[in-house]
Amino acid sequence: MEKFTLEILFQIIGIGSASGLFYNNDALYVIGDNSGFLYEYNMQNQQLNQHALIDNPTQNIPKNLKPDFESLTHHNDTLYVFGSGSTENRNKMIEFDMKSKTVLQKNNLVDLYVVMQNFGEIKPQDFNLEGAIFDGENWYLFNRGNGISNKNTIFTIHAKNLGEEFALISVNYKLPKIKGVRSSFTDAILVDDKIYFLSTAEDTKSTYDDGEILGSFIGRIDVKTMKIDFTQKITSTNKFEGLTFYKKENNKIEFLLCEDNDTEVLETKIYKLTLPIK
Structure with missing residues (x-):
């Protein structure tokens, strides 16, 4: 693949363990996997606002209690x-409604997750969703294969609402390795008819415990065939967990990325990744 560029764009003080982000009209929405807030950062005036997603939210919820918000997607204004x-x-x-800045609904997906585990033959201890896409008709949910079974799986759920009847498809992927450790899905977005995804190699056999970070990849999947077009290693040190579309111009596509620093320090670096379009 042709040359890519990866650079630190800016740093946000007040957000820790960033796990997902969405860029929209100079606003960057960010979630953290140990936080009960949705963060809204204005890239023009560097203003940071926070919106409660759960009752009695805090910034650093203990690991055994945290809601572990790992995936952020959007459709229209939601x-x-x-x-x-x-x-x-x-x-x-x-x-969450981006116009009124309010929570519209809180859902418990335990029943859906059990169906997905059974259908995809993933044990509960290997189930770990870290990416989500919704196109208005289909939900794509990405299981991070960082458990013992290395199940990197994309679930496609055909339904406008996850509470209604649905059709379910699952596809397993073998993602590239670093130093013998297979990388696993950490986020994904849809751009036109292509899914761009992040995967990270972390030396652990647990969906709960963190391990040594060996690096991250960007990759692309054709949404029609669900086959991988390419993967490209972009770092040997960062655990990138969030990906959002930034802009497309001059045969290049730009993304914003965030990393999970696996600490309680409330600061987050936002990176810009530029790829040639091919």
Whole structure:
């Protein structure tokens, strides 16, 4: 693949362990996997606002109690924030209205997650959703294969609402390795008819415990065939967990990325990744 560029664009003080982000009209919405807030950062005036997603939210919720918000997607004016499903208190999905800045609905997806585990033959201890896409007709949910079974799986759920009847498809992927450790999905977005995804190699066999970070990839999947077009290693040191479309021009596509620093320090670096379009 042709040359890519990765640079630090800016740093936000007040957000820790960033796990997902969405860029919209100079506003950057960010979630953290140990926070009960949705953050809204104005890139023009550097103003940071926070919106409560749960009752009595705090910035650094203890690991055994946190809702583990790992995925952020949108459709029209609604943001959808997903818990990872990796423990029993991580099954929430919050719908947030970007216009009124209010929570529209809080959902418990425990029943759906059990169906997905059974259908995809993923044990509960290997179930860990870290990416979500909604196009108005289909939901694409990405299981991060950082458990013992290395199940990197995309679930496609055909339904306008996750509370109604649905058709379900699952596809497993073998993602590239670093130093013998297979990378696993950490986020994904839809741009036109292509899914761009992040995957990270982390030396752990647990969806709960963190391990040594070995690097991250960007990759692309054709949404019609669900086959991988390419993967490209972009770092040997960063655990990138959030991806959002930034702009497209001059045969290049730009994304904003965030990383999970796995600490309680409330600062987040936002990176810009530029790729040639091919």
